Amino acid sequence: MKILEWKRSSYYGNTVEEVMKKKTGLSLNELNQTIHQKLNRVEKMAEALLSIKDNLETVYLLGDYDVDGITSSLCMSLIFDALGLIYEVYIPRRMTDGYGVSENSLKKAAAYDVIITVDNGITAKELLDKTGKEVYVIDHHQAREDGALPNAKIILDPEVTMDDDFIHYCGVGLVYKIAESLYQKKVLSNAVMRKIAFLCMLGTIADVMPLIDENRTFVRNGLLLLQQGMFSELAEKTKLSPYATATDIAFGVAPIVNACGRLYDAGGQKIYDELYRYITKDNADMLDYFIAINEKRKKMQNAFFDEAWKKFETMSAMYPNVILLPNCPEGLVGIMAGKIQERTKKTTIVFTKTAKGTLKGSARGDDFMNVKEFLDKHKDLFLGYGGHKSAAGMSMTENSFHEFLSFAQSNAENAPECFELYDMDCPFSKLGSIILSYMEYEPYGEGCRKPIIRTVIEGTAYDGKWYRTMSEDRSFQLYTKDGIEVLGFNLAQKYKEYGTPKKIEALGTLSESSFRGKSQTVFELIDFRPI
Known part of the structure; x- marks a missing residue:
């Protein structure tokens, strides 16, 4: 299990408002102004x-x-x-x-x-x-x-x-x-x-x-x-x-x-x-019908991600991460690249084999590498490629892939030092009191990311257990007495490897769920470690 160290982000602050002003450069009123641009063409x-x-x-x-x-x-x-x-x-x-x-x-x-x-x-x-x-x-x-x-x-x-x-x-x-x-x-x-x-x-x-x-x-x-x-x-x-x-x-x-x-x-x-x-x-x-197809996609995605992660954990250091999943459907390689990048914080390129015998790949970038410019430097290796700063697609022969992989391995010393970053600290018992100011900044997304909170969570036992697993044992919920739902999506394996601790130090984000007209504060785990 490869573990990233935690570090305060450059946006660190004492309140949601302070963090979001640093992240966006705008006040809440400025951020939520209705804007109608006039485009030349x-x-x-x-x-x-x-x-x-x-x-x-x-x-x-x-x-x-x-x-x-x-x-x-x-x-x-x-x-x-x-x-x-x-x-x-x-x-x-x-x-x-x-x-x-x-x-x-x-x-x-x-x-x-x-x-x-x-x-x-x-x-x-x-x-x-x-x-x-x-x-x-x-x-x-x-x-x-x-x-x-x-x-x-x-x-x-x-x-x-x-x-x-x-x-x-x-x-x-x-x-x-x-x-x-x-x-x-x-x-x-x-x-x-x-x-x-x-x-x-x-x-x-x-x-x-x-x-x-x-x-x-x-x-x-x-x-x-x-x-x-x-x-x-x-x-x-x-x-x-x-x-x-x-x-x-x-x-x-x-x-x-x-x-x-x-x-x-x-x-x-x-x-x-x-x-x-x-x-x-x-x-x-x-x-x-389309919802059922998506459920099929999820199961396939989980299986190929498990394969990709096992490969990654046995590979030598490299930058960017380069992984070949020969049987992965072409339409899933981008998801694989995104998930590996999200977990490692480093640019990741995942390839699969096509019916013609060539390889198709998809890249997802980090904060340190312009993916398009990186591919431009190695354009002679590709049959074709295209993309932008943070994502790209490409095709190449198997021989070129091995040359590309060798380069990535030789480039390992240039890999950036990566951390799990957090934006603020808050006692778990106080999370309910900041949810309103947190939700005022919706919609969150690219360019307006949720503040990542560091906190300490202690589970409360019900019938002798303080947690349950979900989604075919891939995710878990930690029971608490504070009325806040703690969820770890795709983190159950890590929780088990830590010995299912009752008390954890955690990084995560807040949201609200609604059921039968009642709102529930949710703390979604990004990373955690036992205390």
């Missing part, structure tokens, strides 16, 4: 769609199989429907097409007048230019290293053009801005805008965008729609409270939208098609 894109309508042009929309890609495509479909356009939406097949624009994903485009890419396209100059079509690119990813851009009529990608006050939108955030412009022109109804706002909230959370500036407004507005009963069947089936948080969406809804595309080649198209039926025809027949 949004108006042009809205006018272009009106022109496409007037010219009776047909549209081929190329999306992506992750939540941002699916929600972006759904929102564009709602816009196209309102405009009365003839269009087709194609969601790439994860295994046969790969991410974004490919020769395969463009095959059907020949039958249409216009190609619009959403949540992809910025790096696909040659493929898009070769079509000879009128092309529009709506993306939020970074350009290629050589800076070459598609010869598109309009490129809406603030991360590339860098001429807007706020640039950190995901794909569906940009589509929302287009819809907002059309709504102001009275092209879209209020009912359609509400649906787009809800989908924008979901995609923004799922794509781990910084919950600051207008992204925060997107998420708060979408959560308010949930409170008002929008898509109630989805909320009921996913057991969402009307007062669900961004964290609840991230763990309770986003994985369901992602799961089908992770496990099945054409799963992204399937989830798009069925969600389109749901949001336009209120047909919720398939929701249970």
Whole structure:
């Protein structure tokens, strides 16, 4: 069991308010201001769609199989429907097409007048230019290293053009801005805008965008729609409270939208098609099916994570962490990389073998390494790659993998010193008194992280036991007398290795759960050690 030392973060403070001011640079009032940015190319894109309508042009929309890609495509479909356009939406097949624009994903485009890419396209100059079509690119990813851009009529990608006050939108955030412009022109109804706002909230959370500036407004507005009963069947089936948080969406809804595309080649198209039926025809027949697929994904994920962690614990030191899971589905390697990175605090790249015999990998970065720049330095080893500062995907031959692994091992001496960081200390008995100020800073997420609290917890025995295990013995609950629920998700094995201690020193975060109208303060463990 590899153990990280604990250390005060640079945001350390005595109160929630003090910590959050240091984390965000803003007061609570400043953080929660409603913001409406004006983006330079949004108006042009809205006018272009009106022109496409007037010219009776047909549209081929190329999306992506992750939540941002699916929600972006759904929102564009709602816009196209309102405009009365003839269009087709194609969601790439994860295994046969790969991410974004490919020769395969463009095959059907020949039958249409216009190609619009959403949540992809910025790096696909040659493929898009070769079509000879009128092309529009709506993306939020970074350009290629050589800076070459598609010869598109309009490129809406603030991360590339860098001429807007706020640039950190995901794909569906940009589509929302287009819809907002059309709504102001009275092209879209209020009912359609509400649906787009809800989908924008979901995609923004799922794509781990910084919950600051207008992204925060997107998420708060979408959560308010949930409170008002929008898509109630989805909320009921996913057991969402009307007062669900961004964290609840991230763990309770986003994985369901992602799961089908992770496990099945054409799963992204399937989830798009069925969600389109749901949001336009209120047909919720398939929701249970997708929830069941997500449960299957969870079981597979747990098994492959156990395999990955066992491998990691026997490997020599390296930086970044590089792990090969030859039988892991391609759609799960990103989750594996994220979980190993979360536990080790170091950049992690997990690979799997494809049916063609090559390797596909996914990287999740730490605070010390720019993943995209790191891959740029080793580009000769890859068959293809792409990404940004904190995440990337790549493919390579097995021979190149061994060379890459050797480099990571030789680079171990450059690994950063990592710690479990905490932001404040609070006696366990006082946690209930700070929960209100803690929850005022919702929604929490990237760019607005929860304060991590250090405290001491003593279990209270019921029928001779002060704990119980859950979720097939992967998680545990520590019983306490203070009315606070203490949960350790995926930490039961560690708790057992420590000898199931009754008293622990712990790091964790606070939240509220609701059952039958009653609120419960929850302390979720990040790490702990026996006392």
